[in-house]
Amino acid sequence: MELIVALGLIVFKVALLIAILLLLPLPLTWVERKIAGHIQQRMGPMRVGWHGLLQPVADGIKLLTKEDHIPAEADRFLFKLAPILALAPPFVVFVAIPFGETVSVLNAEITLYVSNMNVALLFVFAVIGLEVYGVIFGGWAANSKYAVLGSLRTCAQMISYEIPMGFAVIGVVMLAQSMSLLEIVRAQADVWNIVYQPIGFFVFFVAGLAEAQRIPFDLAEAEGDLGAGFHTEYSGIRFAFFMISEYVIMLLVSVLAVILFFGGWNGVLIPLPPLLWFLLKVAFFVYLFMWFRFTFPRYRYDQLMAIGWKVLLPLSMANIIITGIIFS
Amino acid sequence: MSRARNTIGTWIGWTFFADLASGLSLTFGYMFSRPVTMQYPDKEKWLPYSRYRGHHFLKRDEEGEIKCVACELCARICPCYCIEVIPYEDEKGNRRPAKFEIDTARCLFCGLCEDACPADAIALGQQYEFSSFSSRDLVIGRDDLLAKPGKAATGGGVVSARLNTKKDVLVETNERQGYNWWRNIRRR
Numbered sequence: 412m413e414l415i416v417a418l419g420l421i422v423f424k425v426a427l428l429i430a431i432l433l434l435l436p437l438p439l440t441w442v443e444r445k446i447a448g449h450i451q452q453r454m455g456p457m458r459v460g461w462h463g464l465l466q467p468v469a470d471g472i473k474l475l476t477k478e479d480h481i482p483a484e485a486d487r488f489l490f491k492l493a494p495i496l497a498l499a500p501p502f503v504v505f506v507a508i509p510f511g512e513t514v515s516v517l518n519a520e521i522t523l524y525v526s527n528m529n530v531a532l533l534f535v536f537a538v539i540g541l542e543v544y545g546v547i548f549g550g551w552a553a554n555s556k557y558a559v560l561g562s563l564r565t566c567a568q569m570i571s572y573e574i575p576m577g578f579a580v581i582g583v584v585m586l587a588q589s590m591s592l593l594e595i596v597r598a599q600a601d602v603w604n605i606v607y608q609p610i611g612f613f614v615f616f617v618a619g620l621a622e623a624q625r626i627p628f629d630l631a632e633a634e635g636d637l638g639a640g641f642h643t644e645y646s647g648i649r650f651a652f653f654m655i656s657e658y659v660i661m662l663l664v665s666v667l668a669v670i671l672f673f674g675g676w677n678g679v680l681i682p683l684p685p686l687l688w689f690l691l692k693v694a695f696f697v698y699l700f701m702w703f704r705f706t707f708p709r710y711r712y713d714q715l716m717a718i719g720w721k722v723l724l725p726l727s728m729a730n731i732i733i734t735g736i737i738f739s
Numbered sequence: 740m741s742r743a744r745n746t747i748g749t750w751i752g753w754t755f756f757a758d759l760a761s762g763l764s765l766t767f768g769y770m771f772s773r774p775v776t777m778q779y780p781d782k783e784k785w786l787p788y789s790r791y792r793g794h795h796f797l798k799r800d801e802e803g804e805i806k807c808v809a810c811e812l813c814a815r816i817c818p819c820y821c822i823e824v825i826p827y828e829d830e831k832g833n834r835r836p837a838k839f840e841i842d843t844a845r846c847l848f849c850g851l852c853e854d855a856c857p858a859d860a861i862a863l864g865q866q867y868e869f870s871s872f873s874s875r876d877l878v879i880g881r882d883d884l885l886a887k888p889g890k891a892a893t894g895g896g897v898v899s900a901r902l903n904t905k906k907d908v909l910v911e912t913n914e915r916q917g918y919n920w921w922r923n924i925r926r927r
């Protein structure tokens with residue numbers, strides 16, 4: 412009996428997580444367009460619903476009813492596989508992400524995470540690396556020069572940012588003496604990691620911008636020079652998959668930044684419910700991503716390489732050494 | 740010496756991302772400034788200046804007669820040949836247009852007809868919303884031209900308006916004077 416309840420709870424949590432993550436890009440696109448508009452002294456969407464609130468719904472209907480076009484020369488199997496490959500890993504990663512300790516519902520203690528893996532951090536980085544296959548396949552299968560150029564850029568970009576990103580979080584692991592995200596947050600109960608690890612955070616955040624393929628590192632889908640990069644040839648629902656994946660990754664990088672460096676659900680000064688603290692911090696990072704997007708120009712391809720290998724990698728190495736000397 | 744100090748200062752600035760931060764603060768300021776968007780069909784509408792060259796109109800004199808003497812000068816000067824005037828003699832013995840048609844689909848709103856007219860009979864007024872689904876509807880005859888609104892008395896403002904699609908597409912407004920749109924422009 413207990414087993415069934417526990418199993419049911421896990422299924423319920425996973426279903427809830429998937430539903431939230433699938434629906435969250437809708438309001439996020441609205442927020443992004445509003446922020447874009449106001450930064451450029453426009454208003455953003457205004458005509459569908461109150462202040463354009465229903466605009467994402469209209470867009471969703473449009474994407475669902477559009478023709479699902481596959482180019483004649485495309486590799487049809489890979490072309491269909493790519494959006495799914497891009498969409499699945501960000502969802503899988505959230506299994507390992509804790510959103511808080513426990514809440515009590517109807518006298519039962521319910522944990523706010525699906526699983527507490529002891530190698531959660533490793534799992535996150537391993538799975539999120541898979542997402543890039545979707546992008547590469549998508550660009551390759553479309554048999555279009557813009558798409559292939561976008562994919563090539565993604566490959567090069569991935570190699571140059573994944574390594575510094577992995578190194579950047581080692582400092583955090585050294586401080587918490589654990590790879591479990593839950594333990595990492597508990598270790599920050601008194602002082603957030605950002606105090607001890609400013610360099611680590613900087614490297615992580617810059618690499619995270621590249622990971623989420625946001626401006627200033629959105630080389631793979633540079634609208635200006637590549638059409639739309641790897642998803643030039645996609646339309647309709649498959650295009651929507653790529654978009655959802657992109658937003659979920661942005662969310663994921665924000666969540667990781669909060670968990671690893673900003674104390675997760677530990678609050679300061681103002682006593683708020685831990686979950687609220689967590690969501691507020693994540694919202695701040697999401698805003699930061701959007702704010703960056705409409706402020707900075709795009710880095711050139713070789714500049715990204717230079718930043719990744721000549722700046723971020725040495726910095727993250729130095730961070731590990733300094734952390735090792737000081738905290739051992 | 741000062742050049743070297745400047746270089747060092749620039750480098751220190753770059754180290755702490757002074758350039759990026761100033762860009763971010765600029766966009767943050769813009770984000771909370773007033774948008775310049777004129778919500779045209781839904782909420783607001785632009786009132787043209789009196790010098791604006793909109794839809795033509797024909798004028799009447801004090802006795803309510805049409806001023807035009809059908810001299811056809813406007814038809815001659817028009818670079819698009821879009822005015823057609825056919826004269827006749829009315830009961831008082833004056834020369835008047837029997838037919839006066841402007842094909843606004845071809846007109847380029849240069850205002851030359853207004854300049855050429857010796858009787859001050861034709862002018863370009865304030866109306867700018869007369870799109871149509873058929874180019875035939877854009878050929879405007881004498882009586883319609885007499886009924887068109889004249890030059891704007893005031894103008895250069897944004898007034899609140901309302902989109903009305905019951906019959907045709909109309910943007911209605913009752914206000915005569917709006918706010919100055921330029922006040923929304925951020926200057927530094």
Ligand code: SF4
Pocket residue numbers: 813816817818819820821822841845846847848849850851852853
């Ligand atoms: S405004 Fe110019 S183009 Fe239009 S009718 Fe007059 S002269 Fe012709």
Ligand code: SF4
Pocket residue numbers: 806807808809810811812813814824852855856857858859860861
């Ligand atoms: S509108 Fe003026 S220029 Fe044209 S025919 Fe009449 S009087 Fe002549």
